[in-house]
Amino acid sequence: MKHLSRREMLASTGLAAGGLALSASGVGAQSLSCSDVYVGTWGGDYQDLLIANFEKRVLGQRKVAVSHDVANAPPRKTKLITEKSGRRGTMDVALLSESDMYEVYKQGVFEELDFSKLKNAGNIIPALRRSYSIPHIYSGKIILYNPNKVSPAPTSYADLWDPKYKGRVGFADGLYVQIIESAAIINGGSVTNLEPGKTKLAELKKLDPKVYPSNEALAAALKSEEVWFTIMWRARGIQWRNAGIPVALAVPKEGATPIIFEAAIPKNAPNKDCAYAYLDAMLDPEGQTGFAAKMGYVPTVTNAKLDPKLEADLSFTAEEQKKFIIPDLETVAKNNAQLLDWWNREFKG
Amino acid sequence: MAMAAASDRQRSLAPLLMVPAALLVLAVLGMPLVTLFRYSFNRFVPGQGMAEAFTWANYQRFFSDPYFINVLGTTVQMAVLCTVLSLILAFPVAYFLARTQSKYKSLLIILTVFPLLVGNVVRAAGWMALLGNNGFVNTILIGVGILDTPVKILYTPTAVVIGIVAVVLPFMILTLQSVIESIDRSIEEAALNLGAGPFTVFRRVTFPLSLPGVLAGTVLVGILCMNAYATPVLLGGPQFKMMAPALYDQMIRANNWPFGAALAFVLMVATVLLTIASTLALKRRTARDQ
Numbered sequence: 001m002k003h004l005s006r007r008e009m010l011a012s013t014g015l016a017a018g019g020l021a022l023s024a025s026g027v028g029a030q031s032l033s034c035s036d037v038y039v040g041t042w043g044g045d046y047q048d049l050l051i052a053n054f055e056k057r058v059l060g061q062r063k064v065a066v067s068h069d070v071a072n073a074p075p076r077k078t079k080l081i082t083e084k085s086g087r088r089g090t091m092d093v094a095l096l097s098e099s100d101m102y103e104v105y106k107q108g109v110f111e112e113l114d115f116s117k118l119k120n121a122g123n124i125i126p127a128l129r130r131s132y133s134i135p136h137i138y139s140g141k142i143i144l145y146n147p148n149k150v151s152p153a154p155t156s157y158a159d160l161w162d163p164k165y166k167g168r169v170g171f172a173d174g175l176y177v178q179i180i181e182s183a184a185i186i187n188g189g190s191v192t193n194l195e196p197g198k199t200k201l202a203e204l205k206k207l208d209p210k211v212y213p214s215n216e217a218l219a220a221a222l223k224s225e226e227v228w229f230t231i232m233w234r235a236r237g238i239q240w241r242n243a244g245i246p247v248a249l250a251v252p253k254e255g256a257t258p259i260i261f262e263a264a265i266p267k268n269a270p271n272k273d274c275a276y277a278y279l280d281a282m283l284d285p286e287g288q289t290g291f292a293a294k295m296g297y298v299p300t301v302t303n304a305k306l307d308p309k310l311e312a313d314l315s316f317t318a319e320e321q322k323k324f325i326i327p328d329l330e331t332v333a334k335n336n337a338q339l340l341d342w343w344n345r346e347f348k349g
Numbered sequence: 350m351a352m353a354a355a356s357d358r359q360r361s362l363a364p365l366l367m368v369p370a371a372l373l374v375l376a377v378l379g380m381p382l383v384t385l386f387r388y389s390f391n392r393f394v395p396g397q398g399m400a401e402a403f404t405w406a407n408y409q410r411f412f413s414d415p416y417f418i419n420v421l422g423t424t425v426q427m428a429v430l431c432t433v434l435s436l437i438l439a440f441p442v443a444y445f446l447a448r449t450q451s452k453y454k455s456l457l458i459i460l461t462v463f464p465l466l467v468g469n470v471v472r473a474a475g476w477m478a479l480l481g482n483n484g485f486v487n488t489i490l491i492g493v494g495i496l497d498t499p500v501k502i503l504y505t506p507t508a509v510v511i512g513i514v515a516v517v518l519p520f521m522i523l524t525l526q527s528v529i530e531s532i533d534r535s536i537e538e539a540a541l542n543l544g545a546g547p548f549t550v551f552r553r554v555t556f557p558l559s560l561p562g563v564l565a566g567t568v569l570v571g572i573l574c575m576n577a578y579a580t581p582v583l584l585g586g587p588q589f590k591m592m593a594p595a596l597y598d599q600m601i602r603a604n605n606w607p608f609g610a611a612l613a614f615v616l617m618v619a620t621v622l623l624t625i626a627s628t629l630a631l632k633r634r635t636a637r638d639q
Contacts, residue, residue, distance in 0.1 A: 074601040077601075078604070106396060212587065213582060220481070330396070336603060344590070344598060
């Protein structure tokens with residue numbers, strides 16, 4: 001009987017989706033002390049685009065086999081925290097949003113990166129750089145509205161509080177911090193003082209806002225025109241608009257809040273050499289361009305060139321960038337639990 | 350004499366056979382539970398996670414907070430309602446399956462088990478497609494002119510009841526069917542012969558004799574209903590909270606492991622108490638009937 005090697009086993013069970021070293025030409029191959037890398041990521045488009053743009057194209061040449069640990073962010077965060085005391089973790093690379101990444105980093109899970117091991121590190125947009133992670137893609141939080149139903153076009157988060165749109169504002173449950181932050185900004189609060197957001201949202205509650213369990217459920221409600229307004233990432237808005245959902249994009253005059261999706265290496269990653277190779281691949285300019293074009297996010301390296309028309313669609317203007325509201329990750333980490341409690345009990349309850 | 354001694358020795362060694370299973374249960378169930386129980390006395394530090402402590406604060410918070418008491422109340426109500434509904438719906442089906450002489454009996458039993466082959470999440474997704482504002486049910490009701498505007502079913506407690514009952518019904522049917530099958534048909538025939546109507550036969554003969562099955566089914570289904578997670582999340586929507594989703598929120602979304610652990614133990618104790626209460630009530634009923 002033929003015994004399957006671990007790699008064959010993973011491939012046969014679908015765990016190594018797209019991760020096998022497909023391009024075995026050896027061109028450009030450099031020696032690594034590992035041949036496998038375990039990546040914690042979201043599934044769906046995100047995973048598919050990682051495979052297409054970085055894993056097959058860049059890592060394939062280095063004969064690195066990739067396995068994915070696919071789940072939404074909260075269970076993966078819990079897994080990272082649970083495993084932190086173990087000598088050997090199960091993830092080499094963790095992909096999370098910046099606030100989740102910071103929260104987990106503060107608990108001592110991630111190592112400080114050695115940027116000398118990343119040949120593409122010099123191209124990272126300086127403002128997006130952190131000591132413990134690389135930025136992978138970014139977008140910004142804006143208003144999405146139904147152009148057939150909402151007129152004039154909104155210019156401020158405050159427009160969601162207009163009584164004539166009673167019952168037509170919908171939110172995704174997972175974005176509670178971002179929703180509270182938006183409400184705080186128009187009610188005298190700031191990124192370090194989110195409390196005024198609660199009183200502002202209490203006002204909105206009288207106008208019967210809807211909360212949907214997932215982004216997909218919100219997209220379905222926007223498509224059926226059950227709701228006409230939401231606060232969402234610009235990239236999602238572009239994806240939905242391209243998919244035929246009746247939404248238009250409006251950057252609020254208060255300023256958009258950037259969201260960065262990042263990658264980091266746990267201290268107990270079993271294959272650190274390959275983890276660095278994976279992070280470097282994620283900064284590959286061509287891969288970043290391919291990922292951005294499909295996913296609607298903006299590249300995080302200066303040498304990734306987008307088609308000018310696409311760039312105008314995805315990016316924020318210089319004027320809009322100047323007004324960016326930069327979230328305070330420490331405030332979010334310290335307040336996440338109490339904000340979630342308030343959201344569940346007072347706003348949704 | 351020697352044989353008797355050997356037999357005694359065998360009997361005294363018999364409990365040792367349980368040791369491997371007991372060790373396994375201890376390792377995979379007992380130890381994590383003890384760890385979680387210890388966590389429930391720790392302290393939560395926002396932004397940092399769990400800190401070592403020994404405090405009752407998490408339990409105090411639960412029992413002094415009307416929101417969480419309400420979540421527990423909703424959970425118990427849903428569990429009782431879904432268990433009773435599944436009992437009412439399952440009994441006729443189980444009776445038919447137990448008594449039928451059809452050559453298709455095995456096929457019917459396989460069909461009953463069939464929904465268990467599909468995961469809860471997938472089934473909930475099916476209900477979402479059926480019950481949504483633009484779902485099958487509303488489309489039909491509007492199409493035939495019964496409704497003008499869609500009626501809201503998805504993201505209501507009604508949707509959760511429908512979803513949970515559909516999940517637990519096969520468990521109730523199979524448990525009842527196996528017990529009803531063991532009731533001698535001639536006892537029911539004797540009662541009919543002595544002039545009892547079908548309803549009296551059911552009330553005085555069939556139902557009392559099937560009480561062990563009712564008890565087993567109620568306990569099994571009750572436990573499943575108390576701990577339901579996917580169905581309330583997907584069909585009840587974000588506004589509807591039962592204990593398992595609330596527990597998930599604390600453990601996974603808020604990273605508040607100590608409070609999440611306390612919720613887990615409150616849910617476990619509540620489930621055990623309800624199980625004991627229903628067992629005692631049904632046993633008393635059995636004793637009274639006898």
